[in-house]
Amino acid sequence: MIFSKALIGFIGLIYILFVGFEFFGDNSIALKISVLIIPLIALLYFISVEKRTLFFSLFLICYSIPELMLFLKNEIVYETYYYICNTLSVTAYVFLLIEIYKSINFNEVLKKFKTQVIVLTFLSFYMAYVLFKIMSPYLIVSIEYFLEISYNVLILLVLSVSLLNYFYKDDKKSLFLFLGALCIVFSEVINVAYLYIANENALNFMFVSLFVLAFYFLYQQSKLDDEVDENLMLKS
Secondary structure (H helix, E strand, O other): OHHHHHHHHHHHHHHHHHHHHHHHOOHHHHHHHHOOHHHHHHHHHHHHOOOOOHHHHHHHHHHHHHHHHHHHHHHOOHHHHHHHHHHHHHHHHHHHHHHHHOOOOHHHHHHHOHHHHHHHHHHHHHHHHHHHHHHHHHOOOOHHHHHHHHHHHHHHHHHHHHHHHHHHHOOHHHHHHHHHHHHHHHHHHHHHHHHHOOOOHHHHHHHHHHHHHHHHHHHHHHOOOOOOOHHHHHHO
16 A cells, blocks of 8 residues: 555656656656656556456556657667557557457447447547548558557547446446546547647647546546446346
């Protein structure tokens, strides 16, 4: 318990240092500091959460490795670094999607929330199209192209499925899971703007801050058990 509280305090300190270096210091140092936050949250999960799940654990591991690999970026060929990091990130979101999906009765969801499913499908396609239009001038048809498309499609799927999960369960755990997914999508949209439109410190700050908030919500939901609604169980 004491170590967990100390780790939480250290994560807060790392975030404050990131903000300081981002706006008043060296951006490269800010970047190296920021990549420590997600692995530290993953460590916090493994030492403080008793009822760990396989797919959420794999999600945290697969997402933490690319973050830490930034320190090896200059030691390996860029193409190798890029493909390893992005493949692991895509795999991480696959695990998160499975984690959400396995707790949902989709037949029941389709019966009760047919309109919501249609609207979410339309919005997901539209957001994917917008991201594609922003990125397409900078990408050629290659493995890189398909990795980027897969990445964007997966985060939108995670958002849609997590929202359906919240509609279906309507409890605190599903709410935190949805808020985490929502912050991830917003942060990724801002990151696209930062990388392809305007290289501004404020955008990078918002990207990292939303991502930290996303993992905070994901960590909080991992400590909660599903609240089973008796009426829902009777209808299943």
